Amino acid sequence: MKSFTVSKAVTALMLAGLVLLPLYSQVSGNIFILTLFTRIVILALAAASLNLIMGFGGMMSFGHAAYLGIGGYAVGMLAQEGVGSGWIQFPVALAASATYALVIGALSLRTRGVYFIMITLAFAQMAYYVASGLARYGGDDGLTVYKRSDFSGLINLGNRTQFYYLCLACLLGVIFLIWRIVNSRFGLVVQGLRSNEQRMQAIGFPAKRYQLVCFVISGTMCGLAGALLANNTDFVSPAVMYWTRSGDLMVMVILGGMGTLFGPIMGAVVFLLLEEFLSQITEYWALIMGPLLLLIVLFGRGGIMGMLGRAGRG
Amino acid sequence: MLLVVEQFLNGLQFGLLLFLLAAGLTLVFGIMDLVNLAHGSLYMMGAYFAATFAAWTGSFLLGALMALGATLVLGIVLEMSALRHLYGRDHLDHVLATFGLILFFNEAVRLIWGPAGLALPLPAWLTVPVPILPGIHYPAYRLAIIVVALLVALLLYLGVMRTRIGMLIRAGASNREMIGALGINIKLLYTLVFGLGAALAGLAGLMQAPILTVQIGMGENILILAFVIIVIGGIGSIRGAFLAAIFVGMIDTLGRAFLPNLLRQVLSGAAASTAAPALSSMLIYLLMAIVLVVRPEGLFPANRR
Numbered sequence: 013m014k015s016f017t018v019s020k021a022v023t024a025l026m027l028a029g030l031v032l033l034p035l036y037s038q039v040s041g042n043i044f045i046l047t048l049f050t051r052i053v054i055l056a057l058a059a060a061s062l063n064l065i066m067g068f069g070g071m072m073s074f075g076h077a078a079y080l081g082i083g084g085y086a087v088g089m090l091a092q093e094g095v096g097s098g099w100i101q102f103p104v105a106l107a108a109s110a111t112y113a114l115v116i117g118a119l120s121l122r123t124r125g126v127y128f129i130m131i132t133l134a135f136a137q138m139a140y141y142v143a144s145g146l147a148r149y150g151g152d153d154g155l156t157v158y159k160r161s162d163f164s165g166l167i168n169l170g171n172r173t174q175f176y177y178l179c180l181a182c183l184l185g186v187i188f189l190i191w192r193i194v195n196s197r198f199g200l201v202v203q204g205l206r207s208n209e210q211r212m213q214a215i216g217f218p219a220k221r222y223q224l225v226c227f228v229i230s231g232t233m234c235g236l237a238g239a240l241l242a243n244n245t246d247f248v249s250p251a252v253m254y255w256t257r258s259g260d261l262m263v264m265v266i267l268g269g270m271g272t273l274f275g276p277i278m279g280a281v282v283f284l285l286l287e288e289f290l291s292q293i294t295e296y297w298a299l300i301m302g303p304l305l306l307l308i309v310l311f312g313r314g315g316i317m318g319m320l321g322r323a324g325r326g
Numbered sequence: 327m328l329l330v331v332e333q334f335l336n337g338l339q340f341g342l343l344l345f346l347l348a349a350g351l352t353l354v355f356g357i358m359d360l361v362n363l364a365h366g367s368l369y370m371m372g373a374y375f376a377a378t379f380a381a382w383t384g385s386f387l388l389g390a391l392m393a394l395g396a397t398l399v400l401g402i403v404l405e406m407s408a409l410r411h412l413y414g415r416d417h418l419d420h421v422l423a424t425f426g427l428i429l430f431f432n433e434a435v436r437l438i439w440g441p442a443g444l445a446l447p448l449p450a451w452l453t454v455p456v457p458i459l460p461g462i463h464y465p466a467y468r469l470a471i472i473v474v475a476l477l478v479a480l481l482l483y484l485g486v487m488r489t490r491i492g493m494l495i496r497a498g499a500s501n502r503e504m505i506g507a508l509g510i511n512i513k514l515l516y517t518l519v520f521g522l523g524a525a526l527a528g529l530a531g532l533m534q535a536p537i538l539t540v541q542i543g544m545g546e547n548i549l550i551l552a553f554v555i556i557v558i559g560g561i562g563s564i565r566g567a568f569l570a571a572i573f574v575g576m577i578d579t580l581g582r583a584f585l586p587n588l589l590r591q592v593l594s595g596a597a598a599s600t601a602a603p604a605l606s607s608m609l610i611y612l613l614m615a616i617v618l619v620v621r622p623e624g625l626f627p628a629n630r631r
Contacts, residue, residue: 123622130557138611145604259425298433305426
């Protein structure tokens with residue numbers, strides 16, 4: 013720690029809050045807040061994975077919710093077929109997400125700019141329609157997961173507190189991983205590609221291969237979030253993959269601060285709390301949320317992390 | 327035979343409708359470099375305006391005309407109040423800001439018109455079947471959509487290729503600094519183009535309204551299709567949008583109509599009826615993936631800057 017800054021202080025405060033939350037929930041008897049924050053932590057994980065390719069890699073994926081669905085369906089489908097062990101479900105969820113990311117990444121990375129945004133969106137919609145067509149697994153109506161993943165007694169996903177800490181551990185693990193990736197040689201190459209692909213290629217880096225690997229890592233991380241989400245809601249449906257969900261994830265990343273380590277967590281916390289808060293005030297919460305997004309885009313450069321950074325300097 | 331002709335016309339009609347939507351989108355993108363996700367909301371507003379005005383005036387045509395004007399005005403207001411500030415920003419900013427606008431429009435509609443959908447009943451003279459070939463009848467309204475959309479496409483082509491405004495629009499697309507330096511009021515031009523795009527989306531919405539119900543979120547699925555079309559056709563190219571729209575409309579309609587029977591020949595009945603709807607929805611995205619892999623800039627890329 014070189015120096016004390018506002019953004020570091022706020023980040024530390026937020027992390028401490030996340031760690032101590034179950035304690036508060038226990039003391040105050042407020043169970044709802046724990047459920048809410050479990051969801052927040054899981055979506056923060058998804059946002060963090062998106063941030064890896066969007067913030068650090070410059071790849072604007074508009075189809076990231078597809079992995080939430082793939083991870084979720086892997087858990088749900090295996091549970092339906094009688095495979096309840098998390099030791100099988102989670103690796104399958106990760107492998108399925110990675111495979112999907114590999115295929116669509118290989119195709120999508122041939123394009124750039126808006127074309128990339130649109131092709132990732134189109135692939136996610138494709139996944140959405142595939143899930144809607146799975147009559148055996150509920151089709152449009154979705155699939156109820158009657159039994160949460162079973163980790164042979166090591167950790168009980170049915171216990172709210174244990175499940176929350178599992179999600180939080182996954183989130184922090186992923187953040188640590190992203191931190192290591194970003195500061196590795198590999199991460200520096202990927203960030204170099206974001207700034208100037210031609211130059212990196214001229215130096216001799218195989219651009220597409222680096223980007224593809226980064227894309228697959230990000231998709232796999234998001235698949236983990238999907239597997240956790242299905243356990244959290246005991247339910248998975250095509251709606252998880254709908255394109256507005258991908259939009260939500262993008263908003264979380266931008267809101268928190270793209271290309272910062274803890275920004276996506278901040279973004280997820282603020283976005284989902286705001287959603288919760290506004291929906292309690294008025295049924296028409298999106299009427300406020302929509303223009304708020306517009307204002308954030310217009311005036312809030314660099315998201316919350318950017319603003320905190322400026323506050324620290326100014 | 328009857329079914330083939332009918333489905334073929336349905337495909338054409340859907341494709342032309344998609345073209346109206348895609349044309350506005352591709353114009354706005356090609357000229358202002360703006361990715362407008364809220365285009366689908368304008369489509370939805372067109373349908374809601376038409377249903378409301380038609381109920382007020384008691385006339386379908388009058389309602390449609392007023393709705394067209396209303397979406398034009400709405401587009402212009404939207405451009406001047408919000409979207410104008412997004413020009414020159416990152417595409418990601420566009421996506422987010424207009425995503426916010428979608429939330430806003432959906433919620434505003436829920437507030438004003440309520441969560442239940444509206445219906446836009448057709449006047450009697452548009453519901454009669456028209457004989458198109460000996461022994462083959464086709465609904466007059468769907469035929470009217472085809473005629474109107476083709477007419478609009480022709481007008482759009484003439485307008486962009488043969489008039490002074492169209493020349494300025496094309497010039498603005500290829501070099502905006504230059505046209506500004508030549509003393510053209512580029513801001514006004516942009517507002518006009520956006521208004522035109524909004525009116526086209528509104529037209530598509532109000533024409534589709536009697537066929538489907540007018541409901542919240544109706545613009546979102548079709549917006550994605552419109553994006554697929556402009557990506558296939560090459561962003562900024564109206565000709566590309568036209569051909570891609572017809573193509574996508576055909577594939578979607580014909581796929582839905584004939585794929586289940588086709589699949590039944592290879593698969594068991596149950597498996598076919600499960601796989602067919604998903605497969606026909608996927609076909610378009612598959613097509614887009616193939617096009618982008620083979621030609622990353624779309625089939626008819628507009629002149630590069």
